[in-house]
Amino acid sequence: MNIVIVGAGFTGIELAKRLINEKNNVTLIDNNEETVRHASNRLDCTVLSADGNNLETLEEVGIAKADAIVALTESDEINMITCSLVDAVYPDILKIARVRNYAYYLNSENATRTHKESFGKNKRPLYGIDFMIHPDVEAAQAIVKAVEHGAVTNVITLGRGEYELTTLKIEEKSRADGVSLKDLRTLVDCAFIVVFVETKDGSMLPFGDTVLHSGDKIGILTVRENVGQMMELVGTKSGALKKIAIVGAGKIGTIVADSLFAGGKLSFLKKIFDKNRRSLVHDIAIIDSNDALCNAAISRYPGAKVFCADVTDETFLKEEGIENYDLLVATTPNHELNMISAAYIESIGVKRTIALVSHSAFADIARKLGIEVPIPMRDTVVDSIMSHLRGKLVTGVHTVSDGKFEIVSCDIFASGKMTGKQLKDIASPGEFLILLIRKKGGKKYELPSGTSVLETGDHIVLIERTGDKKILEKFSGAS
Numbered sequence: 001m002n003i004v005i006v007g008a009g010f011t012g013i014e015l016a017k018r019l020i021n022e023k024n025n026v027t028l029i030d031n032n033e034e035t036v037r038h039a040s041n042r043l044d045c046t047v048l049s050a051d052g053n054n055l056e057t058l059e060e061v062g063i064a065k066a067d068a069i070v071a072l073t074e075s076d077e078i079n080m081i082t083c084s085l086v087d088a089v090y091p092d093i094l095k096i097a098r099v100r101n102y103a104y105y106l107n108s109e110n111a112t113r114t115h116k117e118s119f120g121k122n123k124r125p126l127y128g129i130d131f132m133i134h135p136d137v138e139a140a141q142a143i144v145k146a147v148e149h150g151a152v153t154n155v156i157t158l159g160r161g162e163y164e165l166t167t168l169k170i171e172e173k174s175r176a177d178g179v180s181l182k183d184l185r186t187l188v189d190c191a192f193i194v195v196f197v198e199t200k201d202g203s204m205l206p207f208g209d210t211v212l213h214s215g216d217k218i219g220i221l222t223v224r225e226n227v228g229q230m231m232e233l234v235g236t237k238s239g240a241l242k243k244i245a246i247v248g249a250g251k252i253g254t255i256v257a258d259s260l261f262a263g264g265k266l267s268f269l270k271k272i273f274d275k276n277r278r279s280l281v282h283d284i285a286i287i288d289s290n291d292a293l294c295n296a297a298i299s300r301y302p303g304a305k306v307f308c309a310d311v312t313d314e315t316f317l318k319e320e321g322i323e324n325y326d327l328l329v330a331t332t333p334n335h336e337l338n339m340i341s342a343a344y345i346e347s348i349g350v351k352r353t354i355a356l357v358s359h360s361a362f363a364d365i366a367r368k369l370g371i372e373v374p375i376p377m378r379d380t381v382v383d384s385i386m387s388h389l390r391g392k393l394v395t396g397v398h399t400v401s402d403g404k405f406e407i408v409s410c411d412i413f414a415s416g417k418m419t420g421k422q423l424k425d426i427a428s429p430g431e432f433l434i435l436l437i438r439k440k441g442g443k444k445y446e447l448p449s450g451t452s453v454l455e456t457g458d459h460i461v462l463i464e465r466t467g468d469k470k471i472l473e474k475f476s477g478a479s
Contacts, residue, residue, distance in 0.1 A: 002065055003389065004029065006052030006082055007072035008039040011098070014359065015070065015382050016043050019389070021467035027061045030073075053082040055089065068094035068389055076101045080127050087128025096131045096388055098381065102251060105134040131388045138380040140255035143329060143354055146373045147244070147260060149227060151327050151352040152236055154373055156398050156407065158221065158461055159436055159445035165195060165221045165400070165407070166230070172214035174235025182208035188233055190226040191447050193435055195219035195463055196401050203401040205463065207429050219400060221435055221447070241326045241352070242283055247311045247341060248331035249288035249297040252356065256329060257301060260284060285325070287311050288332075311341045323349030330355040335362065335377070343369040360402040379403060390472075395459075399466060406466045407435070410475060412458045418475050424450035432471045436461040 001024045005012050008030035016039075019026050026045040029052040030036050036049040050057045052073065063069065069086050071079035076099040083095040099105055107126060145155040149166060156165040170176050175187055181194050197206045198217040204210075212218065220230045231237075244260065246253045285305040286297045294308040309316045311330075317323065328350045330338035335358045342353035343366075352372045357363050359378040366374035379399055387397040387409075396409035412419055418426050423434055427450075436445045440457030454460065454475070464471040 001025070001067040001389070002062065003027070004052075004058065004061060004063055004066050004069045005072060006030075006069065006079070007074070007098075008032075008035045008047065009072065009074065010358070011378050011381055012070075012072045013039055013042060014378055015072070015385055016045060018382060018386060018467065020045055027066075029057065029061065053078050053085060055085055058086065063090060063093070066090075066093055068096065070385060070389075071095075071097045076104060080104065080129065084128040091128075094131075094388070095129050096133060096385055097127075097129045098133045098135065100135065102134070102136075105132055105137065131385075133381060133384050135377055135381050136251045136255060138384055139331075139356055139375055139377045140252050140259070142375045142380055143252070143256050143331070143356070143373075144259045146354055146375070147241065147256075147327070147329070150241060151354055151373055152231065154375070156400070158396075158407070158409070159438070160443070162223055163221055163436060163445060164224045164227055165219055165398075166227055167198075167217055167219050167400070168231060168234045168236055170212050170214050170216045170218065171235030174214070174233070176212050176234045177214045179212055180208065181206050181210045181212070184212070184233075188226075188229055190222060190229055192220055192222035192226065192230060193433070193447055195221050195407075195433065195435060196405055198401055203404045205405070205430050205433055205465075243285075243325040243327070244283070245285045245287060245322055245325045245328045245350075246331060247287045247328060247338070248333075248356075249286050249290070249293035249306070250331070250333065252331040253286065253288070253329075254297075254300070256331060257284060257286060257297075257304070285320075285322075287322075312337075312344070317345065317348065325350050327352045327354070329353075332356070339366050339369060339371065339374075342366070342371050346370055360399070364402050394472075396461075400463075403466055405463050407461060407463050408472055409459065409461045410472065412454050412456055412460060412475055418454050419456050421454065422450065423448055423452045423454070431468075432462055432464045434460055434462050 003019055003024055004027045005016055006029045008028050016026050016028050028039055028045060028047045029050055031051050033049050036047050040047045048061060071082040073079055079097040083097045086093055087095055149155050153166045153168055158165060176184060194206050196219045197204055197210055222230055246257055287307045287309060288294050289310050291308055294306050297306045328342060328345050330342045332338055335356060338355040339357060342355040346353045354373040355366055355371050357366050357374045357376055360376045363374035363376045383397050383399055394408060394410045398407045400407060434448050437448050437452055438445045438459040440455060
């Protein structure tokens with residue numbers, strides 16, 4: 001694919017890296033010369049110092065032959081104008097814009113829901129933008145899913161919401177300690193798949209003979225009703241989360257609170273969370289040092305405790321008994337503060353913590369600091385964009401194990417090399433693993449077996465090493 005990215009910030013560079021690794025042709029545009037110089041030193045692609053919202057500039061870099069344009073500047077308005085400009089001249093090009101203004105995002109989502117059935121060749125999406133990505137929404141959804149599972153792990157929902165992938169640590173002397181994967185399934189009476197294994201030596205796609213040891217982490221895929229049984233198998237103790245403190249009363253903190261707090265206002269965002277999730281009713285405290293944000297929280301959540309305070313103030317923490325809370329969720333825009341405050345507060349007594357961090361490298365550091373669930377914001381945004389850039393056959397992309405692997409949802413295409421064959425005949429241990437299958441015309445996903453046969457029109461979910469595009473091509477025929 002030929003892809004133009006406008007905006008060479010952290011997200012733009014990370015997206016470009018992923019696309020270049022998959023052998024796509026990438027052009028990166030930014031009007032800051034220092035940013036362009038930095039990007040040029042890190043990326044093997046065309047990097048241009050210019051205004052990306054200028055049609056003349058875009059035509060110079062070949063927008064007419066591009067498959068997609070992704071606008072990632074710091075300005076919502078520039079991102080939207082850039083996509084609208086391209087849509088006016090080249091309507092068939094896929095247009096993706098990152099926005100941080102909640103009103104813009106809601107307008108786009110509401111218009112899409114209202115007019116979805118009428119969209120066609122003569123109907124254009126609002127603002128000419130095919131997909132609008134809101135970083136706060138992506139991050140908040142990840143936080144809420146983690147809270148639902150006791151804040152013991154990151155959670156990815158697959159299938160149509162009925163399956164969940166959780167990353168669990170093998171605890172010493174648990175029933176899974178010292179057991180091979182082929183024997184693991186004899187210890188429980190439910191169906192599951194071990195998706196990946198993380199050891200002190202690195203991450204890998206598992207084999208049947210792989211032996212688990214205390215300290216290892218495994219990604220387990222099963223229906224959500226069985227997650228508790230899998231936690232018990234590996235020795236994970238979740239416990240009830242009756243008291244939750246949210247640090248940060250900004251947009252992310254508000255979205256999370258709306259989803260967790262019984263008295264929160266039912267915004268549109270609450271409706272887009274998994275419809276099947278359990279009702280979450282908690283004793284919630286909201287902490288922020290900004291007076292205006294605190295006053296807004298007091299008005300929005302009349303039943304919550306709202307503290308206008310510095311979360312690093314030891315006197316405040318002791319006076320208000322924050323150490324007695326079951327969970328602290330750090331959602332401020334200052335990602336370093338989130339890590340430091342979460343790690344410190346857990347050290348004084350809070351049972352579990354979730355911290356919003358900038359990217360997967362910091363997520364690894366956060367886990368080493370004792371934070372149970374780091375949410376890498378940049379990675380969630382890039383994953384969302386990648387799922388839209390993979391073409392019509394690909395419906396979702398998630399990176400796991402700190403970006404080493406990616407989980408891809410895709411349709412089986414007629415030219416795919418794996419059609420008509422049983423999985424046991426096409427298996428390639430260590431390279432990929434089929435996780436779920438939905439037969440053509442069916443509504444239900446199922447965990448596959450060795451005798452499962454893939455047919456044209458089936459929908460599958462698979463895991464592969466990030467950037468290993470040839471694996472996906474074998475199944476979907478996509479290039």
